[in-house]
Amino acid sequence: MADPIDVTITVDDADRGDLDRIAESARTAGLAVTAVLRRVGIISGTVHRSRIETLRTSPGVASVESATGFEVAPPDSPLQ
């Protein structure tokens, strides 16, 4: 089976007060939680691609996006 991918889950505005319960539902749906961020209403984790659609319909989940990676140029580059 393919490796799980990193995902960033945005929690619905209305459900931000219930983050622990939402994280628990997400775990049931297959998410391995790596962070629960209360202030910004985000749950980070990893999940197998086949479970993403289920995760999307999990209560309180506004969106599931594959995590973005960021890079800056090497230190010796004049353009940063």
Add this chain to the structure above:
Amino acid sequence: MIYDNDSTADREATSRTTGRHLVVFADGADFAVEARELRSLAGITETASAQHLRSQRGGLDQLDASPATVFDRLHIAVVDADPDQLTAIRAARHTDSPVLAVEPELVHHPLAAPVLTQTWTDTNARTWGLAATCVQDSSRDGSGVRVAVLDTGFDLEHPEFARRALTQRSFVPGESVQDVHGHGTHCIGTACGPKSPDDCRRYGVAHRADIYVGKVLSNKGSGFDRNILAAIEWAIDGRCDVISMSLGANVRSKSLAYEAVGRRALDAGTLIIAAAGNNAQRPRDPGFVGVPANSSTIMAVGALQPTETMGWFSAGSTEVDGGQVDIVGPGVGVYSSWPMPARHRSIDGTSMATPHVAGLAALWCQATGKRGRELWALLTQNARRLPLPSSDVGAGLVQAPH
């Protein structure tokens, strides 16, 4: 300009005037009435109608030839009159005559283009960027304002920050806040560097702001959502007023996560400012604002050259809602701190423009007490407009409060 004092009008015999005069009639007067007035008051018998002249071949050539021409729709006549005739026409203003006013005909010139741009250079005293943004003239220093810079960390041994209080945390597993790459040290230098560094020019904006160093990019320069979002959470929890993020991904479509996070930060009074991106190859390719700057809730910063033209690499606005460049800052040849032993370096990038805006946001926050969306508005309202497309420069070049 309607002169009540007749002699003032006559003194206007300079190159600004033609020697002819405008006679302004009441709206109700028609050509016949106006021509009759000019005949009875001043003996002018050949009054032409501009409307009539326009309808005739070669008629407009007669405009200057007639001693009096009425512009019918405007109820204004241009007359060649001697001083006695003028006196008589002016005298009619105080009667029930339709003559309302008499003025000298002026010579008009196209306005010279205003000087809206200039070229800057570094001096021994300060970087070009601090001059172009009027930081040197500002009475503000960022005292009491918390500025978080989420980047590759900071050189905690840098001598120019020896006595500066820092709040710091690493969000990169297995790495300390100590900046090995350099990018973070440079950005923090620009945003918050000292007012009078020993032996070098001033390069920092908010020299007394409280610095929050969040390491979200590894020493090799890479990072992930989970590092960055956790750091944003930390900065908001720490009541930071500004979060500076000189990082981005070349992804054109919006991230719903950063859109929501930017909004939640604004709701909490924290303004997130991010680099527009360096993916342009101007002039042929304007590039595009990427994630996270392309969130409508995150301020996107482009890079300006010392000539006040766009950095060749500076990403331009897209059609994405939020994918607009909001403002620009100095982003080419930016001198700032670098990890020891190098100490300083000049580099280019929207990464360098971003901490200028962040430091300036701190000055405005200090000056006004405004945070979040109101602080965003202050920055854009007070930016110096540039004669460049707003899709490239947004509101223009960020400026400091007095």
